[in-house]
Amino acid sequence: MANSSTEVKVNKDGILAGKVAVITGASRGIGEALARRYAMEGAKVVVSARTVDPDEHALPGSLNETVKQIKAAGGEAMAVKADLSNAEDRHNLIKTTEAEYGEVDILVNNAAVTFFIPVETFPEKRFRLMMDVQVWAPFELSQLVLPGMKERRSGWILNISSHAALHPRKDAPGGGGTVYGMCKAALERFTTGLAQEVYKYNIGVNVISPGLVATPGVIHHKLINERNKDRVTPVEHMAEACLRLCHGDPQSLTGRIDYADQVIEEFKLKPADLI
Numbered sequence: 001m002a003n004s005s006t007e008v009k010v011n012k013d014g015i016l017a018g019k020v021a022v023i024t025g026a027s028r029g030i031g032e033a034l035a036r037r038y039a040m041e042g043a044k045v046v047v048s049a050r051t052v053d054p055d056e057h058a059l060p061g062s063l064n065e066t067v068k069q070i071k072a073a074g075g076e077a078m079a080v081k082a083d084l085s086n087a088e089d090r091h092n093l094i095k096t097t098e099a100e101y102g103e104v105d106i107l108v109n110n111a112a113v114t115f116f117i118p119v120e121t122f123p124e125k126r127f128r129l130m131m132d133v134q135v136w137a138p139f140e141l142s143q144l145v146l147p148g149m150k151e152r153r154s155g156w157i158l159n160i161s162s163h164a165a166l167h168p169r170k171d172a173p174g175g176g177g178t179v180y181g182m183c184k185a186a187l188e189r190f191t192t193g194l195a196q197e198v199y200k201y202n203i204g205v206n207v208i209s210p211g212l213v214a215t216p217g218v219i220h221h222k223l224i225n226e227r228n229k230d231r232v233t234p235v236e237h238m239a240e241a242c243l244r245l246c247h248g249d250p251q252s253l254t255g256r257i258d259y260a261d262q263v264i265e266e267f268k269l270k271p272a273d274l275i
Contacts, residue, residue, distance in 0.1 A: 008040070010070075019106055024141070030213060036239070047080070048063070069275060116177055122179055134183040153203075156250065157191075158242060161257075184209075208242060237264055
């Protein structure tokens with residue numbers, strides 16, 4: 001993260017002023033960065049993940065730390081613990097948000113659970129868990145927020161994908177990412193299909209891939225190496241691109257399968273330092 005909360009503050013009259021944003025997987029990495037960036041523009045941010053306190057996970061980052069940093073900068077944020085493979089937790093996330101802040105204006109489906117195992121030995125239990133968290137959870141959370149969005153004829157849904165959704169070369173090195181790629185490919189097709197379904201209701205639905213960002217998860221899975229280390233981009237770039245895909249005219253900014261660097265270039269964005 002760039003600057004501390006004492007150096008960058010929240011603009012309560014920003015472009016997301018008064019909006020309610022739910023961001024899953026926001027205890028660390030990209031989700032945390034998005035929560036900070038949206039809060040900087042005046043959104044009331046609801047962050048969700050399994051890790052509420054720092055001592056609950058081996059990787060750094062927690063929901064309470066994210067909320068604390070946002071509030072310290074003058075923003076509004078609330079943490080809701082949720083295991084998105086659990087139906088009760090998915091429903092509770094939206095119910096709690098609506099009870100505390102009102103109906104959801106922006107839903108960002110960022111949460112992921114990932115195992116890199118070759119197809120031949122991939123366990124069914126882990127396959128179903130990945131599909132539940134990365135495909136079914138975004139689908140059902142969208143179902144839960146869509147009635148309110150359709151009634152208001154306004155709303156944004158943003159799904160976080162990966163370059164893993166692209167078809168690999170048959171002779172590419174490595175392996176074990178087939179199921180991860182399946183999940184992300186399904187998420188991208190879901191995005192464009194939903195965008196078509198809700199276009200007439202003025203709801204924008206987009207999907208974006210971050211490129212290579214040095215998040216705790218990426219480092220844990222050793223996805224940065226000598227071949228790609230020069231392509232690592234700051235998480236602030238992803239946060240700025242994701243912000244751009246959640247405001248404006250939904251009928252001219254929907255159904256997009258985007259990459260963070262392309263959005264930065266297309267809209268000539270200057271990534272902001274984060275609170």
